[in-house]
Amino acid sequence: MPAVPLSALPTLGRPAVFTLGLALGCATGVDFVATSMLATGAIHIRAGVYATPDDFLWCLTAYAGAAVVANLILRGVADFISYRGATLLGLIIAIVGALLCAVSDNVLQLSLALAVQGLGAGGLFAASRTLIQLLAQPQERARLLWPFVIGALGLNAVAPWTTAILMLDAGWRMIFVLQAVVTVCVWLLVACTYPRRVRPPVIPDLATLAALDWRTVIVLGAGALILIHGLANLRIYTALDTPEVLLWPLTGMTLVVLAFLRLRRRPDAWLNPRRLGGRRYQTGVLFYATYAVFGGLWNYLIPNLLQLGLGFTFETSGRVLTLTEAFGVGMSILFVWYGMKLPGTRRYLALGYLMIAASAWLFATRIETDLSMARILPVLLLQAASVPFTLLMVARLSFLDTSLEDFPHAYQFKNIVRQLAAALGTGLGAQGLQFGEAVARTHLVDRVDPFRLGGVPSSTVLATLSQQIDQQATLVASANLLTIVGCGCLLVAIFAAWQRWLR
Secondary structure, three states: OOOOOOOOOOOOOHHHHHHHHHHHHHHHHHHHHHHHHHHHOHHHHHHHOOOOHHHHHHHHHHHHHHHHHHHHHHHHHHHHHHHHHHHHHHHHHHHHHHHHHHOOOOHHHHHHHHHHHHHHHOOHHHHHHHHHHHHOOHHHHHHHHHHHHHHHHHHHHHHHHHHHHHHHHOOOHHHHHHHHHHHHHHHHHHHHHOOOOOOOOOOOOHHHHHHOOHHHHHHHHHHHHHHHHHHHHOOOOOOOOOHHHHHHHHHHHHHHHHHHHHHHHOOOOOOOHHHOOOHHHHHHHHHHHHHHHHHHHHHHHHHHHHHHHOOOOHHHHHHHHHHHHHHHHHHHHHHHHHHOOOOOHHHHHHHHHHHHHHHHHHHHHOOOOOOOHHHHHHHHHHHHHOHHHHHHHHHHHHOOOOOOOOHHHHHHHHHHHHHHHHHHHHHHHHHHHHHHHHHHHHHHHHOOOHHHHOOOOOHHHHHHHHHHHHHHHHHHHHHHHHHHHHHHHHHHHHHHHHOOOOO
């Protein structure tokens, strides 16, 4: 154990190391908060810009598509101005994007503003994590990681409840104003705590910038935007009824594959796919993608179930989600302190997915119209408690064989996969819920006997009956989808216990 907190920064005391880790986490949290608030307040924001569901999808996908581009160009930018400079620049762009969102009057302006915000904030996670790898030896990283967890996951935890309160009391524009204020505070924290690059930064010139492979950036950016938009379309359209909706994600995936083929032919470009080898890393990315898919599906399904199925208010749902995510933050901190050296890692990874499977199964089997919060909360807490085993365990093990030179490439790719997989999970959740609701609604309507209604019902009775049928359809579809999630997590747990690369 070194005598100083960080051997690379021997002048920093333990409080300064904690502040540095917190700043690294808060920079990551800027990205997490932006996506969480946008997803939580989507319905209210759409009403604020008078957008149709189809048009508003561009708002939801513009941020994610720009974030993919940000992750691709991160290392090239950092080579010029350092990761500290790239983080500060990204935060400034995110501030501008948030303010542009706050003053947007229509869906086109909001989509462009969210693209600006995503371009600034989308690469902050990879930049922060790469800095931890550069600044700390393996035995020292826990000193940065636990305050990192507080900043990243802690900011994300308060987002649902804060969004609900601001939406109800101040309007949708205030969530972007708050994001801008928070990002300004994070910029000041980063500027005061991040170490400067030891060697002088390379000053880019126009010739150097022009020589970079911008065609790959354009192709990958367009492909990611089309792919994510195509997956977002699944929230509205059913693939069985509108098969052409599948052309969007297929076209986007084709462009993404072409971009990576080009990167492979130009290994010194933005990202070198040849540095992504190693079965441990590839298995880790697979588990990262799996977690992102389940996370996107869960984060879409649960708020819809709480509000549309169980009848909880927007504020109550936000408060519950904040409480459960805060519990997950506490569990993650305990894991960083005491669980980083747990033996038998495959068993703990499998345990995490068994916990998600159990929470999904418990939720599915106890769904009813008058379900109380007292019965819901333990299930959500069980799911939150799985985060250290399903996410942090993989994060610790995936990069053990990755050299310091390969790490930026590996983490850039991992975050690109995370963005695409989360969009896939949300799309699958929307499709599953839509299909399940349609089937359930058909069966429920068939069971309505007009002779038992005592003649032709009034419009009020019909409206009440329709609302009850919609609520029951949501409950039935959610229960079926949660059962499928539970079975899927059970299969992943079996695979985790069987595989041998993440030891």
